[in-house]
Amino acid sequence: MTESNGAQNPAPTPSMPDWEKRFRAPRVSLPDWAQDAPHRSLFVSNATGTYELYAWDRTTGEQRQATDRANGTTDGVLSPDGGWIWWFDDTDGDEFGVWRRQPFDGGDDSEAVPGLAPSYPAGLALGRDGHTAVVGRSTDEDGTTIHVVRPGSQDPVEIYRHRESAGVGDLSHDGTLIAIEHTEHGDAMHSSLRVVRLDGSTVAELDDTAGGTKELGLEVLGFAPVDGDTRLLVGHQRRGRWEPMVWDVASGEQHDLALDLPGDVSAEWYPDGSALLIAHSFEARGELFRHDLASARTTRLDTPVGSVSGAAARPDGSVEYLWSSAAEPPAVRSTEGGVVLDPPGMRAPRSVPVEDVWVDGPGGRVHALVQKPEGASGPLPTVFEVHGGPTWHDSDSFAAGPAAWVDHGFAVVRVNYRGSTGYGREWTDALKHRVGLIELEDIAAVREWAITSGLADPDRLVLAGGSWGGYLTLLGLGTQPGSWTVGLAAVPVADYVAAYEDEMEALKALDRTLFGGSPEQVPERFTASSPLTYVDDVKAPVFISAGVNDPRCPIRQIDNYVDRLAAREAVHEVYRYDAGHGSLVVDERIKQLGLELDFARRHLPR
Template sequence: MTETTDSMPDWEKRFRAPRVSLPDWAEDAPDRSLFVSNATGTYELYAWDRATGEQRQATDRPSGTMDGVLSPDGESIWWFSDTDGDEFGVWLRQPFGGGEDVPAAPGLEPSYSAGLAIGRHGASVVGRSTDEEGTTLHVVRQGAEPAEIYRHRESAGVGDLSHDGTLVAIEHTEHGDAMHSALRVVRLDGSAVAELDDTQGGTEELGLGVLGFAPVEGDTRLLIAHQRRGRWEPMIWDITSGEETDLALDLPGDVHAEWYPDGSGLLVAHSFEARGELWRYDLDTRELVRIDTPAGTVSGATARPGGEVEYLWSSAALPPQVRSTAGTVVLDPPGMKAPESVLVEDVWVEGPGGRIHALVQRPAGATDPLPTVFEIHGGPTWHDSDAFAAGPAAWVDHGYAVVRVNYRGSTGYGREWTDALKHRVGLIELEDIAAVREWAVLSGLADPDRLILAGGSWGGYLTLLGLGTQPEAWALGIAAVPVADYVTAYHDEMEALKAMDRTLLGGTPEEVPERFEASSPLTYVDSVRAPVYISAGVNDPRCPIRQIENYVERLAARGAVHEVYRYDAGHGSLVVEERIKQLGMEIAFAAAHLEGGGSEPEQG
């Protein structure tokens, strides 16, 4: 180990240690795989030939690259090329073995991506989203002009392309509810074949999602996700006959699935109470058999042609690994290993909308009460889990307890919990956060005078809204890429997020101004008492910079203590050193402005 590595603090090592994603593999050439790694200091795509063991960096851009797909024959890599993280770009294609990048869909102008399905019979489907056109889907064939097969103002996306390349499954929200999709299957000329819509005929709208066509030539079965029993679970829909096969899996929590490569069974991913596990469901015997995985979180899994399953696993204490049910580590990147962190504790708190699940980490051997960071997740349709996270681990290293709250709006606790946000957006989540805050103080964990509200994206939004609506509750706020001025954010953000905001708030700012006002941090900015740290990507299409500047100007006008860091990227950075820099600045801000807070960040 070098002297530089020896002197590097653990929290920086967790960011710099090489990581890899779960490899995707080409359906008709399973030895060819594609994965993401930060090995160069920037997250990029890598091609991996399992037969020879050769790994090759496929992309190399200053801002990094995350979105890539292998063609079924393994001959080419499609990857999405945007500008400095603004998510607005085009698909490029390069040979698997390396070579020139060329436009994968010539004739299609830059856009936000609305999905991609690469066919094995010469036709692929590319989804596009723009503010001017809404969502359009196009069939792309080499040597021919792209053919538009779908267009609508509301958000939609490519679900999947059938194995024989004749059918396209589309998720759409033509009914206007961006939280609950309906499904349509069309031919390559755009003509409709089948429709499934759970948003009609009831007092509550239910969503559907595409999980994938059967991996067999001529098979018209489509694996889908539904919410008919109050949670996500899989079902098989035969497009030709219309038959729906209800699997009725007896598992609590959300259940998703994908096909085994031969179509004989399903690999079931089960998420419950912030943990994840895997099962195999045999379609002939209807037997459900648990696949042995360690306690923690399985954040991705795939069944290989030989029947073994590869999965990405971690826990709050142990760094991620790509493992196989064959008993091996599939990908073990060279270089230093990320230091372990501390275990997570589960806490259940009674809240105004039901029991709230929170995850707590505290420094080993520390004496309560502690300075405490409430690290609020984004989404809002997401959830914190017992998974390795370098950010919370860094706060723990510096003497802070970390509390993460799966507030109403989070996934993994049933449809009713996720859908509870509508109309009183932001305020509902903060009620749950306040209930957990009260528990943290009364239990003796948290020092009430040293409480930090922090988060990124939707978590950054809740941070700014909480500082204004609960000014006496928080000693400091740290908001990364937040919504700060909801009205301006709506007008500047990408079209798909406009649709989501219309769903959450019941209309546009012009139609329901009182709701936007009640849910906007800008409304309460003059009530903020705590020092505020804000970071923002100048190319961010999700939480655009102008609305953040509006909020900052109001802070500055009243002389409020604040610090703003602007960086040249989009909704977060894919550059490791940039991530370390940002977290170091956040920890330093807390140490400077929180009396009796944690320690200053160590410098490597």
């Protein structure tokens, strides 16, 4: 067993291996900007070796590090007037804390909403008057609450409370209406919408789960950025995938865009409210469009083939977007041409392109992404890198972890199993009740293809993943013990009942949706889906890494699993580190991957 507090490692040098340079090379997020002061921006960067918030004055070009904490900071919002940076202050990654704020130009931090006790965040919206704030909170004791702070008032006023999960969606441009996403119907995977005034009184409701159709969800995409405009951009799943529509919350009118695009579609407003910026995700790749509302004309914007992980329209009509591919590292680009925000220092070395594979699985065709060393032919040692979520997906985007395995001679296979997003609502919702077991059926089908195609060496197969991917790794090692040579599980669910007992309230609600009830109500389903049930069947050596402050996959349930491995002297190693659900410290990420590479080297046959 090893432990770490994330001690600093040396800065990148040309002599470092490429896999380490990819972690150390400075990165930046897509910059957010103040609605009424678009020259003021906020972004996240790892330039110092820890992911922190940075203020950027586009007029002067000055960039200033705004936060500086041992375990990093990524949750931040600019006030609409650009005067303040709001950021969430938790304890060592436990996600439980308070909002603080500091002046954009620098200065002391102060508690943003005095009078609110620490909690898990459930959304934040800031008014253009510089004083109104809508703060969502989640705790085990209160469920979800939403408070409003208004000009002239010292105390936040509670306007919403419910035991089920909910969150602040948006505040209208004139600061009079609040859009709330809620799951009062008990299905944490599919939200309904309520629009209320600042006093909490209801203006409008939108519920696609009514009438017994519980698997149609809605999401808030944003109010129109125009004073007095009551149009709300909403995401819906009425045709089996995510699509946007415009809902006038005053009149009740719904304008269905009906875009002729095959994948999941999201959208946001252009600053004048006349058009929508459309983000289309299909088969692990992304593209952008402009949709003019008056003419209903949709025009594709020129972006390279790969993944667009964020985009926003500027007041001048240009669009900035964060792009990458499996081979090319990320960059913030503009449709006007060129790179918008180029971090200092070395650029991450490129990797190899990704190949698409479609495999027939028990629930339909499964999409997998494959990378392998240039010029290599199989059979190769192969890592099945399983994504988290579970409602997420792997894409043709740059990832330092898979690239590192390729550098070390491995093929990497990433599977968008049932439960993944981007392949329609039925595919995403298919994992209910037989949780974990369904995903592993799809992974097993792709594993069989990898062996029979000659890509993978069946005696050198690594099952690996973090979060939900870590959970599937442990569950796979126990339920498919003859299939995997080594297992690498990061921040996993290991003992599902204990995890449910200790995790944050919002995740308890999600688990009740996935399993159809709590451990007391459906104990057989939790037992069937818990890695602890099968721990005595694990044959492969297993490496587990865990954050001691993790509120999502808490440490106690991992210790329960490790104790069972130790009791039967199974080959395993455990690495605990001082953070939450993963680390924001670059050195820590490098160390963890280094430990995984070393573990695989020692336990895979030559």
